[in-house]
Amino acid sequence: MNSNHIVIGIFENELSALIAKRDLREAGIKANILREGGGVTLRLLSQAEGVRVLVPESQESMAKEILQARFL
Incomplete structure (x- = not known):
């Protein structure tokens, strides 16, 4: 993943992030989930701060519309 990706949403848990x-x-839209660390403990700690979904900057506005329709 290169630097032209942005965080489009931070979700409470991995399931919500996977749905998004x-x-x-x-x-x-080429969305990805940002996972920090590979272990179970690190995964649980990173989820405490939220699970991030990233998209290319060029698709930001379309991604926002989709997520707002789904999660608001």
């Missing part, structure tokens, strides 16, 4: 990623990908 799926919705974005179904719309043709």
